[in-house]
Amino acid sequence: MRKIAESTVRRLSLYLRFLEEFEEQGMETVSSEALAARGGTTSAQVRKDLSFFGSFGKRGLGYSVAELVRRLREILGLGRTYRVAMIGAGKIGSALVQYRGFRQRGFEIVAIFDADATKVGRNWNGLSVRDVKELEGELRRQPVDIAVIVTPADAAQAVADKVVSLGVKAILNFAPIQLIVPDDVVVKTVNLALELETLSYALTNR
Amino acid sequence: MRKIAESTVRRLSLYLRFLEEFEEQGMETVSSEALAARGGTTSAQVRKDLSFFGSFGKRGLGYSVAELVRRLREILGLGRTYRVAMIGAGKIGSALVQYRGFRQRGFEIVAIFDADATKVGRNWNGLSVRDVKELEGELRRQPVDIAVIVTPADAAQAVADKVVSLGVKAILNFAPIQLIVPDDVVVKTVNLALELETLSYALTNR
DNA sequence: CTAGATTTGTGAAATCTTTCACAATACCCG
DNA sequence: CGGGTATTGTGAAAGATTTCACAAATCTAG
DSSP: OOOOOHHHHHHHHHHHHHHHHHHHTTOOEEOHHHHHHHHTSOHHHHHHHHHTTOOOEETTTEEEHHHHHHHHHHHTTOSSOEEEEEEOOSHHHHHHHTOHHHHHTTEEEEEEEESOTTTTTOEETTEEEEEGGGHHHHHHHSOOSEEEEOSOHHHHHHHHHHHHHTTOOEEEEOSSSOOOOOTTSEEEEOOHHHHHHHHHHHHHOO | OOOOOHHHHHHHHHHHHHHHHHHHTTOOEEOHHHHHHHHTSOHHHHHHHHHTTOOOEETTTEEEHHHHHHHHHHHTTOSSOEEEEEEOOSHHHHHHHTOHHHHHTTEEEEEEEESOTTTTTOEETTEEEEEGGGHHHHHHHSOOSEEEEOSOHHHHHHHHHHHHHTTOOEEEEOSSSOOOOOTTSEEEEOOHHHHHHHHHHHHHOO
């Protein structure tokens, strides 16, 4: 498959969200113009984004909402469930575990680990927090697709190295550091400090 | 000021993080090459990013760590403190309030609001959760620079409209929707579903 | 069946971002 | 002080992304 820009993938994900809205409202078809308006982009952008993956619309009519939802899910790989391990049972982890959107979209948290003995054994949303020492054994027994790293910054790289060595190919990182991983591993980092600083930059330079 | 790409601003923010590390380690100067290696980019990129704002280095020598830290803080607008109001006292809000990086970088949470009467009055990290009905009065009395929206999706747009009408020019949005705001208001949305779906896309298309 | 109204899909153009490559400068050492 | 080495700053080239603009397709109404 031709290399697709990250910005395109993010927009597809947005379009999917809007289409699900439209579907709930009972709309049957939608034009690129309407999708664009909802997402703050242009109709040409919408059509170009979709065109990388095929032609899903009907000229003069627009796109079938139901079909486009189906296609986007397929393109984004949402037709299956993903097994997720969370490492770090702190505040953010706690918030994430209870985030319904996770499971709704097929991301199933199957294990939570922490290094802090006082946290081990606690029940979190039906899952028992386990000692991080068991991470290796558990992931060997039951591999996961995605690791969510919610440890303090100084532990994050070691955790990343460990899960990568256990075959994990995708990491969602909330630790405020830049993880170094092999080329075939995907990392998405959510870095709050970064977001704040782009806001601060925008407020300063206007 | 010439329009600077968002990607550039994000990298500057990263560089700052690395420089602070280097400073702690006692390094006095750093080359663009070393900064680049730490951030997974190229030395040319580092130099180009910095060149939009001036020339801070010495040929043959590199950059003074202390000076570059100072300059980047200035560029990013981190020389002051920002007053922040948080709207939504749920799980994510709770995690954010305790996030030290917030205050460390000069972002001071001065008020927390929630619509849920059972949450109003609770003490959160030294702040009392207030009824969202008081939002307007409070922001008129004591304006804030940034609003952090951590409400459910269906309340987020109304909250955004309200804070914008009260003069807020920057919003950090954790609700999984696309906020619509006037051009002079900056919004950064942290959308977990989006991140998960780009991971899922990457896992699917390899 | 034809004319008119829509709206897609897509090359080409425009714009934006990154990378290249090298002159200019600064330091170091003998 | 002069030659050697390191490293910046920056135009120009290359590459990536977005926007334009229009032919092709489809529908509707008469």
